Amino acid sequence: MKAAIVGSTGYGGVELVRLLQNHPYLELGTLISSSQSGEPLSQAYPHLSHLPFSFDTLEIEHLCKNAEVIFFATPPGVSSKWVPQLLEQGKAVIDLSGDFRLNSPEVYEEWYQIPSAPAEWLNQAVYGLSEWFREEIQTAQLISNPGCYPTATLLALAPLLQAGIISASSIIIDAKSGVTGAGRSVKQSMLYSEVNENLRPYKVDGHQHIPEIERFASQLAQEKITVSFVPHLVPMNRGILVTIYAQVLNNYTSSDVQEVYRQAYQEAPFIRLKQNEWPQTKFVQGSNYCDIGFHVDERTGRLVVLSAIDNLMKGAAGQAVQNANIRMGWPEDTGLHYVPLYP
Ligand SMILES: NC(=O)C1=CN([C@@H]2O[C@H](COP(=O)(O)OP(=O)(O)OC[C@H]3O[C@@H](n4cnc5c(N)ncnc54)[C@H](OP(=O)(O)O)[C@@H]3O)[C@@H](O)[C@H]2O)C=CC1
Ligand SMILES: CC(=O)N[C@@H](CCC(=O)OP(=O)(O)O)C(=O)O
Numbered sequence: 001m002k003a004a005i006v007g008s009t010g011y012g013g014v015e016l017v018r019l020l021q022n023h024p025y026l027e028l029g030t031l032i033s034s035s036q037s038g039e040p041l042s043q044a045y046p047h048l049s050h051l052p053f054s055f056d057t058l059e060i061e062h063l064c065k066n067a068e069v070i071f072f073a074t075p076p077g078v079s080s081k082w083v084p085q086l087l088e089q090g091k092a093v094i095d096l097s098g099d100f101r102l103n104s105p106e107v108y109e110e111w112y113q114i115p116s117a118p119a120e121w122l123n124q125a126v127y128g129l130s131e132w133f134r135e136e137i138q139t140a141q142l143i144s145n146p147g148c149y150p151t152a153t154l155l156a157l158a159p160l161l162q163a164g165i166i167s168a169s170s171i172i173i174d175a176k177s178g179v180t181g182a183g184r185s186v187k188q189s190m191l192y193s194e195v196n197e198n199l200r201p202y203k204v205d206g207h208q209h210i211p212e213i214e215r216f217a218s219q220l221a222q223e224k225i226t227v228s229f230v231p232h233l234v235p236m237n238r239g240i241l242v243t244i245y246a247q248v249l250n251n252y253t254s255s256d257v258q259e260v261y262r263q264a265y266q267e268a269p270f271i272r273l274k275q276n277e278w279p280q281t282k283f284v285q286g287s288n289y290c291d292i293g294f295h296v297d298e299r300t301g302r303l304v305v306l307s308a309i310d311n312l313m314k315g316a317a318g319q320a321v322q323n324a325n326i327r328m329g330w331p332e333d334t335g336l337h338y339v340p341l342y343p
Contacts, residue, residue, distance in 0.1 A: 003070070004030045004031075006072045007096075008055065010185075012073035017031065020335070026335065031053050032056055039054060063086065069092045070091055072095045073097075077114045083099075083142060092140075096145045098212070103119075125144040126140035128145045130322045138327060146315075148181055153242050153244065153307065155292065158217075162264070165256065167246060169226070171227045171228070172246070175241075177231060181233075239282070243305070246303050275293070283308065287338040288313045288319065290309045291306075291309075293306045
């Protein structure tokens with residue numbers, strides 16, 4: 001099956017190129033760039049000079065002719081303009097951007113500060129948090145891939161919220177990300193000299209992933225949830241670590257929490273429950289795993305949960321391929337087998 005990648009000059013896009021090279025059922029049909037069309041892939045990424053691809057222009061007819069599934073790895077506000085036309089042509093679309101993750105145009109415009117896709121299209125999107133929306137993904141025409149922070153956060157929180165183990169009003173999320181999370185476009189704040197030897201909190205007064213986390217946490221818990229969420233930029237390329245604090249209800253113990261996670265994820269090939277060491281970004285680098293560990297602090301009555309992912313893999317391209325696999329009825333881990341890197 002042929003795939004198109006729109007935004008293939010970016011970090012999410014090039015990670016999809018890496019993954020599709022080793023996918024037995026998906027092949028690269030066309031790589032789209034709005035700024036470098038006609039240029040060889042190797043010009044943007046010299047390490048890929050073995051692949052005989054040049055970038056193509058973004059046109060509906062070209063996409064439809066060269067792909068059955070289309071990945072958008074573009075900044076906010078791009079996919080919402082193109083996806084409705086592709087859906088009308090019967091194509092399957094997996095969108096890595098935030099354009100279809102919220103169900104209210106007003107909420108999207110408040111947090112993203114740009115025009116939203118129309119509500120009718122927002123309502124067609126299925127949220128691609130693979131482990132929790134598998135059934136819906138199987139028949140979706142438009143899969144809205146989750147944000148990187150919401151992926152790490154919701155995978156850690158969902159089992160606890162469903163089991164009613166934590167107080168829904170007590171959730172605090174302390175999140176850290178590597179710099180590839182900000183994309184490849186040039187920004188002064190992302191210069192080496194600005195980022196290196198620095199630990200930077202940002203968007204402390206409101207990050208666009210808050211409404212996404214709250215929407216799906218509330219849906220999974222079946223009650224309204226608000227969270228405190230503070231992201232930080234860490235001087236490393238890849239990786240997200242979130243540390244979540246919440247009040248434990250009814251004196252639930254460590255073994256209760258362990259059992260809740262075990263049951264939730266016993267058939268989830270990419271969730272690893274850590275018992276003998278804490279999750280770390282290095283242990284998931286380049287992989288589609290989400291490593292989860294926890295500690296029930298009996299002294300304070302609080303649960304601390306740690307969740308680590310690679311932002312470009314489980315947080316973006318890896319989960320997008322996992323969703324394509326689920327959608328097409330292939331084994332969920334097709335093309336995602338991982339040979340660990342260390343150091
Ligand atoms: N980086 C990450 O860890 C994660 C990113 N995401 C989301 O995925 C999306 C892609 O992120 P990322 O790869 O990091 O971003 P990058 O900035 O690295 O890449 C985005 C690409 O989109 C293309 N693009 C820009 N403007 C347009 C336009 N108007 N029309 C068509 N294409 C355009 C650009 O390519 P060109 O100019 O060549 O067309 C660029 O290469 C974003 O929405 C991001 O928020 C989600 C989860 C994690
Ligand atoms: C380190 C860093 O800057 N990360 C980005 C993640 C962006 C992202 O993935 O945004 P959407 O998924 O909502 O489009 C940020 O915090 O804005």
